[in-house]
Amino acid sequence: MRKKVVIAVAGSLFLLGASKSEDVKLLEEAKRYFQPLPKVADSKENPITPEKVRLGKMLYYDPRLSKSGLISCNTCHNLATYGVDNLPTSVGHRWQIGPRNAPTTLNAALHIAQFWDGRAKDVEEQAKGPILNPIEMAMDSPQEVIQRLSTIPEYVELFKKAFPNDKNALSYDNVAKAIGAFERTLITPSRFDKFLQGDVNALTKKEKEGLKTFIEVGCAGCHNGPALGGNMFMKFGVVEAYWEATRDFVTLDKPTVPVDVGRFAVTHKQEDLYVFKVPSLRNVSRTYPYFHDGSVWSLEDAVQVMAKVQLGKELNKDQVEKIVAFLKTLDGEIPKDALEVPILPASTSKTPKPVR
Incomplete structure (x- = not known):
């Protein structure tokens, strides 16, 4: 009996060790794309006092x-x-x-x-x-x-x-x-910053799966850095026109949303047509409605639209739920x-x- 208990305990220790190893691997992968928020965003030109x-x-x-x-x-x-x-x-x-x-x-x-x-x-x-x-x-x-x-x-x-x-x-x-x-x-630091700082228990199992999915699907290609965005410009609609994908979400009191040429209006360069600054995903569950035109109110819908028009992918319900669970860990403390x-x-x- 004692041997079985020892084996059982050893087995669960082994499983715990494997789980911890997976968490460490995920943390290492996450650090390739993201960094914790600084305490302030200081500026040499405008020092904070x-x-x-x-x-x-x-x-x-x-x-x-x-x-x-x-x-x-x-x-x-x-x-x-x-x-x-x-x-x-x-x-x-x-x-x-x-x-x-x-x-x-x-x-x-x-x-x-x-x-x-x-x-x-x-x-x-x-x-x-x-x-x-x-x-x-x-x-x-x-x-x-x-x-x-x-x-x-x-x-x-x-x-x-x-x-x-x-x-x-x-x-x-x-x-x-x-x-x-x-x-x-x-x-606004959040639980995700604690995770990036080494606390692998700061996120739940589902949230970690969402982080892993977020990276594997390709979202982290643009939404990276401390703010998970805000550090590059990108065409909105790499695979297909964004206004076609968001049309079904436009509210009845605003049946048509003008097509916005984005950065092209500033630079007048053809390569900047429909190009926008990649938005930060910090606090994204609180900053609805989404996109430059505010056309989409649901975070789940916004995730689907982005996967479709930027990556050419159709995400299943489980993938969306996990990604959204991860995104909610970015809700920080004001x-x-x-x-x-x-x-x-x-x-x-x-x-x-x-x-x-």
């Missing part, structure tokens, strides 16, 4: 950076909903509808460029765009932004503290640098400080009234 981050957070939440006094960065990139507004495309000044889905600001500073078409080199340059865009925040000029902020004494002082070496601390460039510094702190809505400086009698 507590003063910049505090100011940038206020500006991120302040609707007075819009002509109407209604729209802030947080309107379309709501940190409480993982840096997005969960709309196909966002609502801007005087209820105008934007042409593309608002990407999340979480972990965005890790990307090689900003916007779907990569027209901004970093989060600082990106921050300048929506404030002046006539269908977003609709301010007429950088001078109008600075004029408004200069009528608020607390902001004047905060800019001086955040940019002590600048003779002209309150500038449009520094508005963007402050917002950018804040966004560089919006890093920095608590970022979610605490700041008390904004008060306007004065000199502050221009909103235009609606």
Whole structure:
């Protein structure tokens, strides 16, 4: 009897050892494609300081950076909903509808460029765009932004503290640098980072199978690096036209979605036709609807579409379920400080009234 027990125990130890070996192999394979998130996405051109981050957070939440006094960065990139507004495309000044889905600001500073078409080199340059865009925040000029902020004494002082070496601390460039510094702190580590750091028990069996499937199917060819995306541009529709694959998912109140030429509109190069920045998959289960046009609401459907149009593969239900299980391990923790809505400086009698 004792011998049988020993054999049984030895057998289960052997099985455990085999399972551990498989986990280690998967971890080693995963490290070929992915890296853990850094604590912050620092920048030599815009070093992070507590003063910049505090100011940038206020500006991120302040609707007075819009002509109407209604729209802030947080309107379309709501940190409480993982840096997005969960709309196909966002609502801007005087209820105008934007042409593309608002990407999340979480972990965005890790990307090689900003916007779907990569027209901004970093989060600082990106921050300048929506404030002046006539269908977003609709301010007429950088001078109008600075004029408004200069009528608020607390902001004047905060800019001086955040940019002590600048003779002209309150500038449009520094508005963007402050917002950018804040966004560089919006890093959301998850259980997957613990796995990459060596904790093979951080993921469940099904989640590990999903990771393995994700790699084997070919998804990691584009969705790699710390953010699982954001580090390259790729044609959307390598195998077949993306709008054919997403057509069945378009909602009835928006029966047709215009075909977007992507990066071609910026570079005017034929090779950039239908090319977009590969989106990050961090927090992807929370940042629906999907793709640049917000045409697909279900993560399962989005996985099927991507496999079809990018890889030419039809995934079975089991493969999709496992991949989605893995993708949900990328749901991270939003920095608590970022979610605490700041008390904004008060306007004065000199502050221009909103235009609606």
